[in-house]
Amino acid sequence: ITAGADGYVRQWPFNLIDEAEPSDEEPIIEIEPLATTYIGDGVELCGMIIGNNNWILEDKNGKIWKYDLAAESCTCLKDFHSGPVNAVATSPVDHFSATAGEDGTIRCWDYIDKNCIYSKKFSTAATALAWAPASVDEKCRIVCAGFAGGVIRVLMRGKDEWKTTFVCKPHNKRVTGIKFSPDGKTICTHGEDNTIFFLRVVCASYNKVTLEPVGFQELAGKPLSLDWRHDSEAVLTTSTQGDVVEFTTPKE
Numbered sequence: 001i002t003a004g005a006d007g008y009v010r011q012w013p014f015n016l017i018d019e020a021e022p023s024d025e026e027p028i029i030e031i032e033p034l035a036t037t038y039i040g041d042g043v044e045l046c047g048m049i050i051g052n053n054n055w056i057l058e059d060k061n062g063k064i065w066k067y068d069l070a071a072e073s074c075t076c077l078k079d080f081h082s083g084p085v086n087a088v089a090t091s092p093v094d095h096f097s098a099t100a101g102e103d104g105t106i107r108c109w110d111y112i113d114k115n116c117i118y119s120k121k122f123s124t125a126a127t128a129l130a131w132a133p134a135s136v137d138e139k140c141r142i143v144c145a146g147f148a149g150g151v152i153r154v155l156m157r158g159k160d161e162w163k164t165t166f167v168c169k170p171h172n173k174r175v176t177g178i179k180f181s182p183d184g185k186t187i188c189t190h191g192e193d194n195t196i197f198f199l200r201v202v203c204a205s206y207n208k209v210t211l212e213p214v215g216f217q218e219l220a221g222k223p224l225s226l227d228w229r230h231d232s233e234a235v236l237t238t239s240t241q242g243d244v245v246e247f248t249t250p251k252e
Helices: 014-019
Strands: 008-011 035-038 045-050 054-059 063-068 073-079 085-090 096-101 105-110 115-121 126-131 142-147 152-157 162-168 175-180 186-191 195-203 209-218 223-228 234-239 244-248
Touching: 096 126, 096 142, 105 126, 115 162, 126 175, 142 175, 142 186, 152 209, 162 209, 175 223, 186 223, 195 223
Parallel strands: 085 126
Antiparallel strands: 008 035, 045 054, 054 063, 063 073, 085 096, 096 105, 105 115, 126 142, 142 152, 152 162, 175 186, 186 195, 195 209, 223 234, 234 244
16 A cells, blocks of 8 residues: 555555566566545645554645545544644633644634534634634634734634634734733734734624724834733733833824
8 A cells, every 4th residue: 555645545466566577678667556546635645554454644734544445435534733833712702712823724623522623724824813802702703813924814713614804914024923902902913023013903793803003013123922901001022132011002
């Protein structure tokens, strides 16, 4: 049995391979596989171990497959991030969490049932997450996600998918953090472009949330973390320069 990065699993006749005798005149012997199974687009198999009448296959893109020898078919057993998990956020009211991966996926998990409900893939790495409080959406379905290109997306947790409701680009480089103010009226983001950005949270009809820029501040070094003051009037930030700086929330 062979499994390749092209997404194919092939069964081969061992006896023909074992008895093959290439010569100087014919150094290459072509042997046809007994069976060929194509798992699907985007599958890159990189490892395999034998099971009970089946093979367990590792997919470079984060999945674990079971290949049934008799049926010549594959079943996905698990679906994970295929690289580092950069951020995690949990719902304030439900048993759901969201994770952001370097593979560009935002995944929704039920941590009681211990399974991934669904995921959505984007073109760049997902780098930061913040789950909106009930003051923004009483059902707590809104998540803000940051990406390597400096983009912020507002996502709504649906029944079977993430729905993108708003997109903006406050940073020129990788977003490294997002945090809602205690009153839920403002979010502050920080990125590798040495800035922090304040955006006003606007709750529109049909539970649609948008973000309006309020202002930004430049730092001497890359911001590492931030936290809001209890009254939502200021944030504390840390940077690679060893500084801890307080910034007052900009007024409209």
